[in-house]
Amino acid sequence: MPAEQTMTLEIFRYHPETDSEPRFQAYEVPYDEDWVVLDAINWIKDHVDGTLTHRWSCRMGVCGSCGMMVNGDPKLTCAAFLKDYYPRPVKVEPLVNFPVERDLVVSLDGFMEKLEAVKPYIIRDDVNDTSGGEYLQSPAELARYKQYSMCINCMLCYAACPVAGHEDEFLGPAALALGHRYNRDSRDRGRAERLDVMLAGEAIWGCTFVGECTAVCPKHVDPAGAIQQAKAVAAQEYFRRFAMPRGAKDAGA
Amino acid sequence: MGHGTTHPHDVVIIGGGGAGLRASIAIAQENPGFSVACVSKVYPMRSHTVTAEGGAAAAIKPNDSLEDHIYDTISGADWLADQDAVEYFVNEAPAEMVQLEHWGCPWSREPDGSVAVRPFGGMKIERTWFAADKTGFHMLHSLFQTTLKYGNIVRYDEHFATRLLIDGRGRCRGCAAIELRTGKVRAVLGKAVIVCTGGAGRVFPFTTNGSIKTGDGMAMAYRAGVALKDMEFVQYHPTGLPGTGILITEASRGEGGILVNRDGHRYLQDYDLGEALDVSDPRHPQKRAMELGPRDRLSQCFMKEMWAGRTIETRDGHVVHLDLRHLGEAKIDKKIPFVRELSRNYAGIDPVKKPIPVRPVVHYVMGGIDVDGDSATGVPGLYAAGECACVSINGANRLGSNSLTELLVFGAQAGRHAARFAMDNPDCDTADLEAQAEDEGDRIRRAWFGAPSGRGERIAALRTELHDAMEDGAGIYRDAGSLRAACDKVAELKERYGGVALDDRTNSFNTELTAALELESLLDVAEAMAHSGLERTESRGSHQRLDHTERNDDDFLAHSLAFREDGAPPRIEYRPVTITKWPPGARTYGAGSGLKKRPKGDAA
Numbered sequence: 001m002p003a004e005q006t007m008t009l010e011i012f013r014y015h016p017e018t019d020s021e022p023r024f025q026a027y028e029v030p031y032d033e034d035w036v037v038l039d040a041i042n043w044i045k046d047h048v049d050g051t052l053t054h055r056w057s058c059r060m061g062v063c064g065s066c067g068m069m070v071n072g073d074p075k076l077t078c079a080a081f082l083k084d085y086y087p088r089p090v091k092v093e094p095l096v097n098f099p100v101e102r103d104l105v106v107s108l109d110g111f112m113e114k115l116e117a118v119k120p121y122i123i124r125d126d127v128n129d130t131s132g133g134e135y136l137q138s139p140a141e142l143a144r145y146k147q148y149s150m151c152i153n154c155m156l157c158y159a160a161c162p163v164a165g166h167e168d169e170f171l172g173p174a175a176l177a178l179g180h181r182y183n184r185d186s187r188d189r190g191r192a193e194r195l196d197v198m199l200a201g202e203a204i205w206g207c208t209f210v211g212e213c214t215a216v217c218p219k220h221v222d223p224a225g226a227i228q229q230a231k232a233v234a235a236q237e238y239f240r241r242f243a244m245p246r247g248a249k250d251a252g253a
Numbered sequence: 254m255g256h257g258t259t260h261p262h263d264v265v266i267i268g269g270g271g272a273g274l275r276a277s278i279a280i281a282q283e284n285p286g287f288s289v290a291c292v293s294k295v296y297p298m299r300s301h302t303v304t305a306e307g308g309a310a311a312a313i314k315p316n317d318s319l320e321d322h323i324y325d326t327i328s329g330a331d332w333l334a335d336q337d338a339v340e341y342f343v344n345e346a347p348a349e350m351v352q353l354e355h356w357g358c359p360w361s362r363e364p365d366g367s368v369a370v371r372p373f374g375g376m377k378i379e380r381t382w383f384a385a386d387k388t389g390f391h392m393l394h395s396l397f398q399t400t401l402k403y404g405n406i407v408r409y410d411e412h413f414a415t416r417l418l419i420d421g422r423g424r425c426r427g428c429a430a431i432e433l434r435t436g437k438v439r440a441v442l443g444k445a446v447i448v449c450t451g452g453a454g455r456v457f458p459f460t461t462n463g464s465i466k467t468g469d470g471m472a473m474a475y476r477a478g479v480a481l482k483d484m485e486f487v488q489y490h491p492t493g494l495p496g497t498g499i500l501i502t503e504a505s506r507g508e509g510g511i512l513v514n515r516d517g518h519r520y521l522q523d524y525d526l527g528e529a530l531d532v533s534d535p536r537h538p539q540k541r542a543m544e545l546g547p548r549d550r551l552s553q554c555f556m557k558e559m560w561a562g563r564t565i566e567t568r569d570g571h572v573v574h575l576d577l578r579h580l581g582e583a584k585i586d587k588k589i590p591f592v593r594e595l596s597r598n599y600a601g602i603d604p605v606k607k608p609i610p611v612r613p614v615v616h617y618v619m620g621g622i623d624v625d626g627d628s629a630t631g632v633p634g635l636y637a638a639g640e641c642a643c644v645s646i647n648g649a650n651r652l653g654s655n656s657l658t659e660l661l662v663f664g665a666q667a668g669r670h671a672a673r674f675a676m677d678n679p680d681c682d683t684a685d686l687e688a689q690a691e692d693e694g695d696r697i698r699r700a701w702f703g704a705p706s707g708r709g710e711r712i713a714a715l716r717t718e719l720h721d722a723m724e725d726g727a728g729i730y731r732d733a734g735s736l737r738a739a740c741d742k743v744a745e746l747k748e749r750y751g752g753v754a755l756d757d758r759t760n761s762f763n764t765e766l767t768a769a770l771e772l773e774s775l776l777d778v779a780e781a782m783a784h785s786g787l788e789r790t791e792s793r794g795s796h797q798r799l800d801h802t803e804r805n806d807d808d809f810l811a812h813s814l815a816f817r818e819d820g821a822p823p824r825i826e827y828r829p830v831t832i833t834k835w836p837p838g839a840r841t842y843g844a845g846s847g848l849k850k851r852p853k854g855d856a857a
Contacts, residue, residue: 017759034496046713050756050765055295057463060499060595062390063299079598101434102762108296108410120398122357128282130351133313136366142359149359149391153298178398185357 005031007082008089009040011052014100022100024091025049031086038066038077041092041104053103061218064154068104069093074156074216097158097165111155114171117197118179123190141186148181148226150219157213157223163206170206171198173213173223180226183233195237204234261442261683262290262407263675264668265427267414267470268449269293270300271389271660272639272667274396276447279668281403287672290441292409292430294465294767297397301451301463302660305389306502306591307373308381309657311346314370317378319343324848326655327835329375329547330648331794332810333483335831338626338644342655342662349661350382358395359384371588372507372540373654375547377847379507379540381654386502386591392657409441413767414469416693417446417477417635418686424678425477425635426686429693433767436760438694440687444675445634447667448474452618452640453778455771458720460615461493461500470641472774474622475781479630480814480826482643483620484778485786485796488651489729491551493614494600495569501592501611503653505604506544508588509537510577512551513608514563520573521546524554527843532579539844546842549650549795552613556729567610574608581605613729617656618778619647619795620785623814628667634674638667645812648830649794701766702758709754712768715746719772719779722746727783732800736787740822743780750776781815781823788825789813806837 006028014022027048029040038056045052056066059078066077071091082090098106126132157173158164164172171179179198183191198204207227214224264280266273269291280289293300312322322343327334354360354368361369361383372379384391400406412430418440420426427442450470454462475481491512492501506512511532514520522529527542538545555573558564564571577585577592582605585593596602596609621643628636628644639660646659719742726739750773757765791805792798811827818824 015759016761045765046711050712051759053762053764055299057295057299057301057465058304059463059497060304061598062387063301063303063463065295065299105762112296112410115398116401119401121402122355122399127355128352130348130355134351134354134360134368137362138366139362139364141366142362146359149394150387152303152390153296182357187355187357 007031007086009044010089010091011041011104012093013103015102026089031082033083035082036078037070037075037080037082037090037092040082041077053105055105062152064152067095067154067156067159069096069159074159076154076156076218079218095155095159097161098155108155110168111158111172114175115153115178117171118175119190119194119197120178120182122182122185122188123193124188135187137186144186145181145184147221148177148184151177151221152219154218156216156218160212160216162210162212163208167202167206169202171203173227176204176230177221177223177226180230183230195234198230199234199238204231207231263287263443264445264447264671265290265292265441265443266447266449267292267428268300268451268639268641269295269297269408269410270449270451270639271302271393271396271657272664273447273449274393274400275661275664276449276638276668276671277400277406278396278403279665280672281405283669283672284676285405287405287675289406290409290443291400291406292412292414292428292441294411294413294469296410297408298394299465300393301466302389302393302657304461304463304500305392305657306386306500307504307507308371308383308388308654309350309392310373310376310381310652310654311350311658312343312380313347313350313368314380317380321377321848322346322380324835325376325541326646326652327648328838328840329650329652330646331650331804331840332806332837333486333648333793333812333830334646335626335644336833336835337831339646340833341626342646342659345662346658349665350658353392353395353661356395356399358391361385371504372538372545373652374503374506374545374551375541375652376654377541381507383504386504386589389657412439412441413770414473415697415770417473418442418689419477419632420682421685424633426681426683428473429690431697431767433762436763438690438697440690442683442686444678444681445636445671447671448622448635448637448641449639449664450641453775454615454618456719456775456779456782457615457723459493459498459724461490461498462615467771467774468641468778469771469774470637471622472777474630474635474637475777475817477632477635478816479632479635480623480816481620481778481781482623482812482814483645483648483785484618484781484815485789485813486619486649486794487615487727487782488548488617488619488795489552489613490548490616491555491613492575492611494595495567495572495610495612497599498614499595499599500614500616501575501595501609502589503548505575505577505589505592506538508584509580510544510575512544513574513576514558515565516563519543520558520563521551521554524550524557525843526550526554541846542843547650548616548653550842552729553797555613565610570612572610572612575611576608577604578606578608617651619643619645619649619651627670628663629670634678636667636671638663649796697766701755701769704754709752710749712753712765712772715749715753716772716775718742719746719775723779723782727786730797730799731786732798733787736783739783740780740787743776743783744822747776747780777817784823785813785815785825810837
């Protein structure tokens with residue numbers, strides 16, 4: 001048997017109760033070509049250092065818990081394989097553009113407020129009345145928004161976005177894509193309400209269309225495209241409301 | 254670990270998955286003046302409902318009937334389901350599913366715009382609604398996003414509930430919960446409580462379940478004196494990826510995928526599951542037959558093939574092949590794209606070109622917190638819904654696509670009943686409850702931060718021994734010896750649990766502490782599973798005894814009830830199954846199986 005192969009993880013550590021500033025700690029982990037970065041972190045937590053702190057659950061790329069910076073790129077660590085880095089060391093940090101709670105755990109407070117702000121639900125008067133059966137929606141109507149409904153809220157796009165980190169008013173890629181998703185849903189009647197939010201201040205206009213959000217999305221959502229489309233709709237809407245005040249009445253269609 | 258302030262609400266829900274969110278909305282609607290607390294150890298959209306793939310059952314199509322859905326569910330359960338509960342479930346399912354459609358769930362559609370349905374295992378007719386193969390993800394996010402409309406739903410995200418708070422009159426009034434960010438133990442109080450904490454697949458080593466599924470709510474109820482019902486019934490899903498245990502949905506077989514052994518033979522035909530029609534036959538896939546048989550049978554067939562030497566040995570254990578190639582790339586990408594993504598990422602296999610290696614994997618706990626048909630436990634003010642609860646509609650084997658619907662039907666029902674209980678019983682005295690929560694904080698601090706560090710066993714060591722004991726002793730096939738060994742091992746681990754030591758003695762986001770508390774939950778749940786299995790000396794559904802191979806309706810047409818005893822094995826009692834119109838019969842699959850004639854009286 002050859003000696004067990006290992007590799008090194010350099011992990012960002014910060015504890016608010018004991019550390020004045022962050023540091024990096026190196027851990028030697030067994031190398032297994034089937035392992036993802038998350039497996040290595042869990043191995044450290046279980047066998048070496050119980051103080052290492054991170055979030056995870058499904059380990060199949062759908063719960064959105066385990067996003068981190070891996071060698072500087074935002075990744076779901078359950079989908080980042082060690083074999084793609086071996087034998088070089090891997091540097092693991094918390095997602096950038098978010099306040100760090102502890103080690104690899106970041107605060108979701110701002111993100112959750114932004115999600116809620118875009119009113120991500122069907123708005124129409126009869127939404128709780130099921131007596132007429134399902135609302136009909138053709139496959140073509142479904143396809144108009146389906147892609148934008150695939151966001152798992154992993155927040156990688158906020159870590160990739162050059163604007164999200166310094167412009168608080170900017171709602172950011174995932175929230176804007178979600179607002180756009182409901183605006184494009186044939187069952188919804190709430191576009192005007194949602195545009196009130198999206199038109200305000202830098203909410204949407206902050207985007208400089210770098211497109212990094214779309215590039216890093218692990219679920220192939222296209223937030224950049226959503227934002228560009230939403231900007232066009234918002235610009236039209238802006239024009240109707242302020243340049244042609246009487247046109248605003250039928251804006252909700 | 255300080256004490257947090259007390260937060261009074263009207264109803265407290267523990268768990269923010271499908272059932273907890275559906276219950277939250279039901280209460281917010283039932284009484285818009287009510288304050289609803291939703292306490293969850295993770296942000297709601299991380300809840301394990303998110304991973305469900307294939308779909309949710311409800312009979313709505315003209316070729317379907319409520320009676321058929323009822324019969325499929327009861328026979329699938331090997332007659333251990335309570336038939337009044339199944340009738341209620343099936344009758345309520347269509348309206349609940351339409352409600353979720355109205356709330357934005359992107360169900361896949363027929364060309365005419367109506368909701369599309371697909372076949373699923375053990376179901377006589379295609380009745381499974383689906384959102385491609387991310388149904389649970391879309392259901393969870395639709396529910397979560399809809400809760401954001403309601404200002405009276407107050408979320409306690411990343412709060413780890415450790416104990417149910419019971420007042421001096423025996424009424425459940427809330428929970429103690431650790432706020433992860435600060436480590437403070439809070440009392441979250443209300444006039445009624447609903448436990449919606451999901452299952453406990455993490456009792457076993459090889460499971461589809463995410464890391465959060467540690468049976469915390471089951472264990473809390475068990476410690477509060479509520480029985481855990483039918484815990485010997487644990488579902489192995491027949492098609493998990495080796496190594497990771499990641500689920501390959503039953504929808505892959507609903508769309509026509511086949512299972513073959515090492516010789517390329519469709520071995521299910523050798524086990525009384527019907528005829529192997531050619532994949533080009535327009536009748537394929539045949540409902541209630543072959544690859545669309547029920548999960549318990551398919552997982553048992555795998556074991557028999559393995560014993561006969563006809564499976565394929567890999568580094569990660571024995572496998573068979575799930576072959577989807579004949580479906581073609583277009584259909585795979587349209588109907589089951591996530592199957593392709595998961596297979597490529599985690600098995601290195603493109604199912605368009607190669608068959609997927611699969612093996613049975615622990616997926617679902619049929620048993621759970623003993624509740625009646627109104628989702629109420631025996632403790633006044635305490636309700637439960639979803640996988641953590643046992644109503645029971647799933648009996649000895651749950652049919653695929655019934656559990657997502659169950660979240661909705663019983664989540665909503667539990668919410669309405671808890672709200673009414675809170676309205677009818679408004680008077681509360683909170684003084685003693687705050688003291689209980691303070692005691693809980695002190696207990697946790699003493700137990701985990703008191704002993705010197707670095708001396709004691711690691712959490713992972715005990716967890717691994719638990720996994721091995723349960724897989725070896727309480728797996729797909731069990732007998733008295735294996736179950737007795739599992740019982741003994743769990744008892745030993747409960748003793749050793751007091752000797753576990755933490756590296757981390759700090760307050761903020763102490764996930765080593767929560768892992769230790771989760772291990773305690775797993776041990777309690779495992780104890781109930783192993784002892785209930787030992788006492789049930791028959792074979793039924795997912796509980797297959799090598800030493801008692803037949804179903805025994807004379808003695809065991811009954812739910813087991815495990816009551817926790819301090820420092821001793823649980824006490825096991827039995828309660829007869831409720832039979833209304835469908836007397837126990839032979840459980841048959843294959844061509845023409847299913848409900849033959851309508852029962853006497855109007856079924857639904």
